[in-house]
Each structure stands twice: as C-alpha cells, then as structure tokens.
Amino acid sequence: MAHVSIVVVSHSAKLGQGLIELLKQLAGGSSIHIVSASGLGDELGTDATLVLRTLEDCPADSDIVVLFDLGSALLSCEMAVEMLPEGCRQRVHIVDAPLVEGAIAAAVEASIGGTVDQVIRRAVEAKQLAKVNH
C-alpha cells in the first residue's frame, strides 16, 4: 500500500510526460501514483487549474509530493493548493528540489515504501548529488 503520490509540474507537457515515463520505469512495478500536471494546453506554461484537478485526483489517503521546474510553476502550485478544501492542503508538500534528479530520488524512495518525510528528504538531497566522481 503506497501512501505517497508524486506530482510533476513542468512548463513543458512533453518534459512532464517524459519524466513520468522515466519515473515509472525506475519505480519498478510499484503501484505508486506518479502523474504530470504540465504545460498550458498546447503552449509552454503552467495551469493552476490543471494542477488543482491533478491534486484532487490523487488517492485520498496519500500524501502528495509536488516537484516543479521554474519559479512561475511554483506560483501555480501554490495557487492550486490554496484552492483545495482546507482539510486537504496539509497533505500536499511542494518540494524545493531539482526536477529530474529530485523526482527520481522521490519516486525510488516512495516505491520502496518510504514515508512522506523520507521521500521529501531524498528529493531535497538530490540538490547536493554528485553525478560525476573525479
């Protein structure tokens, strides 16, 4: 039973979809809810109403970890959270992490049953991740 959902918010719908594809592969066969709320129709941009609907569609018993690409995506995420019913807002955690590396770390942690705090910590730690060891 997975208790952490992951929502990716990018300005590019293609980037969001591609990342979800990668995350599902890396999360193995686990049943965690990983979805994208990216793009603005056919345009680049973010849509707070799409983010809102995506948050509402997450399993009701799950904590939701949200990762985003640029600062203006954060504004859309924050607006979406404010439009949620008050009781739901504390389930949503907008995380300050690099989008791709942070989402991978979060998805792997969530897929092995990590708690929401562990998932958030992994995502944030991805900022310091050394990718090339000299």
Place this chain on the structure above:
Amino acid sequence: MNHLSTDTFVSFVEAYANRLVEMRDVLNNLDNRIGDGDHGTNMARGFSAAVDKLKSTPPPDVAVGCQLVAMTLLGSVGGASGPLYSTVFMKLMAEWKGLTEVNRVQLQQGLQAALDGLIARGKASVGDKTMVDLWTPVVRRLAETESVWDGADLMAVVKEAVLGTKDMIAKKGRAAYLGARSQGTCDPGSLSSALFFEELFAAVLPKGAERIQWHTLAL
C-alpha cells in the same frame, strides 16, 4: 470618480484586453530583451479569453466578474503573470463580495489588497524590477489623495514608475539570471500593469485619462 458598476467593470476588462492586443509587440519586445519574449502574447491571450468568458456568462456583480477573470487567467496565461494577475482579481473579488457598484474607498481598498496579494504571491520587494514597482507607488498615491482623483497626476505616477524600472537589476523570474545585464530595459510586467491602471482610470474618472505613448517611451 464614478462608481465602478458591473457593466463598467466588464467594459474595463474589455478595454484592457484590447490595449494588450494593441501593445502586444511592445510587451514582447521588452520581454525578449530580459525574459522569454512572450509577455505580450500571454497577456493578450489571457485577457481576451477573460472577455469571452464575461460575455458568455454575464456576471451578476463585480465580485463574480473578478472571479471569472481570475479563474480564466489561470488556465490561459502561463508564466508567472498568470498566477500574479489572477491573484489581483481574486483579491478584488474578496474585497468586493456582492457589490454591484464599487465606490472610491472600496476601489482603493481593493487595489491595496491586490498589491498585498501580489507581494505575498511573488515574494517581490520594491526595487526587484517587477510589477510591484508599478503597483506600490500608484496604490500609495491613491491612498494619499484625499480630494478628487486627478487623472493627469495619477498617470504621471504610472509613467515615472515604469521608466524607473529601467535601471533596476532584476531579482525575480527569468530576468534575474541576467543580473546586471537586465539593466537598461523597462520591466514588461510593470508596463502591462501600467496599462491596467490607464484603462481602470479611463473607466472611472469622469474626464477619463490620457493614454501614454509607450511605443516611443518604453522601448
């Protein structure tokens, strides 16, 4: 000033949308130099969509009109200006709940609440080269003016505020990546906000407000 009735509100949003279409290239040009070049396109698209919504679903009062605009902008503008301008109209909606006519005090209070909302949403301070640099002096002048609002005086504040962003170094958004290279260009968000106030004052001041020739001034 005249009261802002529901009909006047709708005409104001329509006039603003038309102005954004007319000024799209100027806004894009400024944004091209320091941002991602689409501020005019995004704003024109968003406010044109808001006008369509107001026409197809005529609002019963000003607050509902504000709500329609706020929600439409979220799904049609993109970039930071979507959530920011949407916040403006959400704050106006909250201040003007149930009103079919907004008087001068309510208008001033609404705009103050909108500015507070902008600051809370974008976390920008005065001097960061954002729309807050336009809103702050204009809202302050409205609060200070005890007698009748003077269109020429208010437009002078608007003009000075936009031109004042030219030498600022951007601290927010894409322009912040440029650092000192963002100097020398007016902030496009301040200009789109200047157009907002020009059309608002034109709508509520009996003598109207003269439009500023931004094509020659801001570029």
